[in-house]
Amino acid sequence: MLLRHTPKEITERSALTINPAKTCQPIGAMYAALGIHGCLPHSHGSQGCCAYHRSALTRHYKEPVMAATSSFTEGSSVFGGQANLVQAIDNIFTIYEPEVIAVHTTCLSETIGDDIPQITRKAEADGKIPEGKYVIHVNTPSYVGTHVTGFANMTKAMVDYFAKSTGQKIDQINIIPGYVEPSDMEEIKRIAEMMGVRVVMFPDTSKVLNRPQTGKYEMFPEGGVTVEALKTTGDSLATIGLGRLASGPAAQALDTKCNVPCEILDLPIGFKATDRFVDTLRKTLGITVPDSLNNERGQLLDIVTDMHQYFYGKKVALAGDPDHLIALTEFLVSIDMWPIHIVTGTSGKKFEPRIREITKDSPYPINVKAPGDMFLLHQWIKNEPVDLLMGNTYMKYIARDEDVPLIRMGFPILDRIGHSYFPIVGYRGGMRLLEKILDAILDRQDRDAPEESFELVM
């Protein structure tokens, strides 16, 4: 057993995280920045941070992930990283020729107190930033928040740096998709298109991190929101932010800066949350929902109708990011499953009450913790076993130890493919989730059934 060092008895831990259900801010900022077209993310800190983030994203997406680093040395951490960053900006624009450099900080550069805007101004004054090119920045100390915070902050930086209000409204809406997969971003755009809505989505990592095999290595793939499009977000009719933690700050910043009204919704995972998303689009623009989309909803419903007795009463343990967990918990409850252990590494005041509200009719006591870690989740499972696990690849230790099937979702997924190509959002994403859940539960039932009750038709 891999995790034999996990005792059933839970004792208070005050200074220690074991097997985290989170990682640090900068990687979220890097991921968001990759969703700007022609952008090179830049890590202002030691080389290791950048190497780790690139490796983690590469393992998850199986795509080249480009980012530069200020390559801090002992000298820069004493005298500050200004010289490194100015030189980096110069080198990057000379050699790699991006449209945008998106700088995020690290715990190192934050603590020594580097002032990025001041350094950027210096680079500009020195003529290191070519005409029509941009350097944007965000502060992402690793000891505050998590990867979700980093994503939210970089997304907000896109508003801070680019959004403008010309006073002339454009017939389009902004959608901030949340910290989701490129496939999910694609699906959200597809739904909006089906409804005939013109959308500026930011960030947008589709066609960046789910690229086809082309025989070519492209440093800046065709996807990503363009700077031009970002500039117009201040003139959009409205903003829909999906996922309170990941998208809330940018949506609110647009409201404050450019008076673009915003609606912050849950990630559209499952019936109810997707309904709310579709309905918000409908109401905002005064349009009707096309039959094609209603048809997809009907298909999702049909699967649940056909198979509802297999979902009934199954207990689930979840780990992931708050925005995902809220929508997912709601979806599971709506198909008569019972998420009973829910953990996220990201703290947020609204998370626990929301989960308790969604699960209030549960016949089981609900364990929920934010921030918590996977060690605690495992201990809960040892005390009250479950039928299914949903979470990232690190859950496979628990799955093996407790012999419970695992459905991979969230970040990182290091050992399977599919997440970057097939969505879990929208009605069709819901269908995919149901297929995965049924496969996991029914495969297990087939495996465990004694000969005399092994069934062909299910």
Add this chain to the structure above:
Amino acid sequence: MTNTIFAERKDQVHRKGEEPFQMACDKESLAGAVSQRACVFCGSRVVLYPITDALHLVHGPIGCAAYTWDIRGALSSGPELHRHSYSTDLQESDVIFGGEDKLYRALTQLIERINPKAAFVYSTCIVGIIGDDLSGVCKKVEREKGIPVIPVESEGFKGNKRAGYNAACRAMFQLVGTGPIDDISPLSVNILGDFNLAGEIWIVREYFERMGVKVVANITGDGRVDDLRRAHGAALNLVQCSGSTIDLAKMMKDEYKIPFLRVSYFGVEDMADSLYKVADFFKDLDPEIMERTKALVRDELSELYPKLKEYRKALKGKKAAIYVGGAFKAFSLVKAFRLLGMTVELVGSQTGTEEDYKELHEITDPGTIIVDDSNPLELSSFLEEKDVDIFVGGVKERPIAYKLGVGFCDHNHERKEALEGFVGMLNFAKEVYSTVMSPVWRFTPRKQAISSKPQEMDVCHERKAIKN
């Protein structure tokens, strides 16, 4: 992107035969480069993490622990404590008021709970900046709990990966010399610089067993604290992997007069050479050891060569590119490709020294590109220019090769097949074959034009002839 090589990097790239050999290396990476290099912490963490029964506590924000959570695939035949991720998860208040108290509590709670043989406490960038007295806390806990609690000075910014290797070696050296050595055979070695990826150290240990040589400590693959404590009782240190553990061997030589040999278990030539070197070292103590070793090599080769033949036939003339962490690995790879009848068009490393590059220059063919601390743009342009069939590298290089439609072999943390030993050569040949000859390349845009030619179809046909 007209000028792929940074002007300042010109002297870190060399084309053999075009100019007299001169290579700059051991330079700090250029700010703004998309470097493939990592940090000090990374170096320490990868070296120490395979010690399976030690507690590994990362003192820092969560990222450093999260990104190094069981990523190396270092296998254990027993304890698996190393596969957990333990972190003090520093928050803003800790950065302001100091993290020593938190570290103390985390350490004592953990040691009470899991009762490890020793604890390694890793320093990170932030700890170096806020000035926590890591060694003070470690000393205190060591006194209270009665196990070795060892600080690892691995602040990320204090150099590159090699500095991290050194910090790891200094940490391990604190354990060496603290265990009993009375019952250790005079024919004994420590294996340094093998991390038991895919079970490789088990292959090598079995060879030594057959030679009659005892292994005292695995450093660090499938490693144990108690073995490290007795490591000074070994007669000889065998050091593989140029950067990572050579410093420990040097310290043990100075302090305990234990000589060391640099070896490589990768590739037929280097594997056999390494065993002969060990036999030669012990020949006065055991006059028959050389005969036994020769017999071992003979047996292994007579089994290997017939199996290798088919692969060599299929792979003859194919072109390879190599970009690895340490240059020592590159030497063995160059030779291994030669054994397969392939040519090496590009070879480079993240952390090679001047000596390393000189040796690479000597063993490669004219026209080969030699490169230090490269970046994706450079690498991809060289791969295209040389039109290679396979690229050997690590996690960040793999998708670059695949996007270009080039085969790939991970010779780093993510290898899944044992590549060491004689059997490792066969595994390597299979892996190279499976990727170079994969039918997938027939569908990729870049190769489509070529694969329609008849001789290429023959090659694809030939593939079916070799059973895995």
